[in-house]
Amino acid sequence: MHRFATSAFAAVCLIVCSATAFAQAPVQRQVDGIIAKVDNNVILRSDLEFGYLQYLAQSKQQPSEDLKCQIFTSLLQDKLLLARAEIDSVTVESGMVNSQLDQRIQYLAGQVGGTERLEQYYNKSLKQLKDELRKTVREQLVMEKMQRTITEKVTVTPKEIKKYFNAIPKDSLPYFSTEVEIGQIVKFAEIGREQKQEARQKLEDLRKRILAGEDFAALARQYSQDPGSAQSGGELGFFKKKELVPEYEAAALRLEPGGISNVIESQYGFHIIQLIERRGQEFNTRHILIKPATATVDVAAAAEELLKVREMIQSDSLTFAQAAKEHSDEKDTKDNGGMLTSRATGTTYIPMDQVDPAIFFVIDTMQVGEVSEPVAFTTPDGKEASRIIYLKSKTRPHQANLTDDYQKIANAALAQKRSKAVNEWFKKNIGTVYIEIDPEYEDCGGLQQLM
Template structure:
């Protein structure tokens, strides 16, 4: 039996985004699964995304069946997860929504372009995609429960590998595992106070009408968008994308009121309320980031040099040092290792080091051997307005170009073997569970192989 995978939250979001770009005829119910419906637009949207993902932009002949089967499988997993009260928090949902929004921002280049293409504001997109995202997370929680006990043995891995025709074995370019420890010094109290005093002076100038708030934002704000929008933003009270301190301070203001300097994770803000309307507020702000001095960076360099020697002398592992010293928010979760943005693994190729903060790593690679750690070097993160710091680079492994084999690629082969076994467990679960749910599909889908089996099983109940 072919594998049935539940659709991910990301795929569902892509589906809806794809449909937002098309002029659709009146929608139609294509299937009913329990108390949930599947719309014709769901199927057509997935067809668009599947076509985009193929090299030659063509669809397999069984695409409608494959997509409908996936959606039905997901709906059943969602309903079973709800029955079993599997935990999915609103924080998890909000986090996934923000990840998707950032993805599409990168895809289209800006929020303005994204709104132009999709026809939806950021707030509208969040609300539109909340339910699909939540269903995706529930389905994943159910899949994890089904497959959590599935394991593979070395003999199963070898059996899987031996069954692959030798001329079909994958060829891999040179790949690397690269880690980093980053220290981003905090500004001194004196530099904090300097930023606060400057903002207070700006406030005074605006109140005395010797300067215009928008002009000050253009000239002095360190918000990258201020040059274009004069620091003006429309906020919604329930919008989770904004720094919570910035958002809370904004909603405390009355119309035309100017705040005192407000500290956020980005620096210090001066905020003016332009207009309030229900849960929405229009504000204008000036952002100043307290400078990190050369002495601060020199101290961070000295500290990282000591950390490097401790690791090289075997008194601490790189991973332990990451947890203890790195200032990057994700370091404790990814162990300081750079992530492959295509598949989430720690194995990357040189051409994937294309972010501004990664380009100087390429120049280092010829001087590092596996296990080697660079001397401390300047670092600027990829956030707008880039924050300064210092880092050391760790080259964990480097592979040479090669054909897949059990020695160099055992972990990959083991993972694929595990995925197949997990898929078999999911298929078995679906065969047993689907007959306990009501399923109705339009006639054109009744001959799809899995759907025909499921409906036949239901009929026998």
């Protein structure tokens, strides 16, 4: 494993062996059985085999028992994080889980060409896919929160960064291809009053048909624009309080089983809701969602607003980062100075061959420091929008050095120091939980260091 990697092996496995594995082609599972227990958390043989095969597929490494041992140790560390999180009452909000889950589904759908193809690929509805992925996403967020708690005070000094870099053999220094730093400020097209009224009226008509005796589920299959539930007759399944958007939940909980709500509006569009069943603190509903159409004139209005923002940046009235924070509608980037990050490294440096083609053709003729004119585009979840793009930097192909790559080297040094802090935490806390390991894996090298 390259010493210049920007994340520890355990962090890589956290992604590969859990949530990201879901995005890969289905893998034939081996005969199952529990190979480790950490308090109430178990590791199945299939978990290890699945993670091992997925890591081999992504990393292109050669199969080895040592690698399998490393993955087993990483899975054990994950379960220890979860066990300690339960003891320390570390939790994550349901809203955060739902947001991450939606992003994951959107990403997966984008990889295979849309939600319909995603359902065909796994032979499951979006609702079933979300239900299967929800626990994994929640656990991943809890583990990340625990790791942040462990490493939040870890920092590196310029002296440590230089020492880290100088310790890398010259023939092991990576060679970087052309990389760019790109920022964006996004404005979503606002829905006009006319489009909203059309969507509301369509649902009012459907509600009248249901109240007149037509089947809610049949109409949901025919008309609902929620791809995750339409095929299931609009049924969402059981949710707890605060796991759905407030407007939807409030309307649903005012109903008696079988009751039909008035038309309500949420961030997703307009809904009519039927309460199917209450079970303790959980409730099951079905709904029909109609999204207002987005008109081209709305995108033009967003572009006009971005032109004004661009003029303020060019006249030095605002920095790009300030403009992004104050004016961008894109939540994932606005608090990061508008900067896009690499999925592979988490840094703002993106290899040119990994740049979104729609952005590539915009920045291809730009000079460093320039901000583009507004460009219309469609977001992964189907929203019409406009954006201005900022080319912050562009590096030529080169071998790693402290002058051009200081931030990358600093990130790598910090990742190494954080990894050591996490390992020390494991050694300190491994005796605070009940652990039982299958004899087949008791002799794993990395595990012996922790124990």
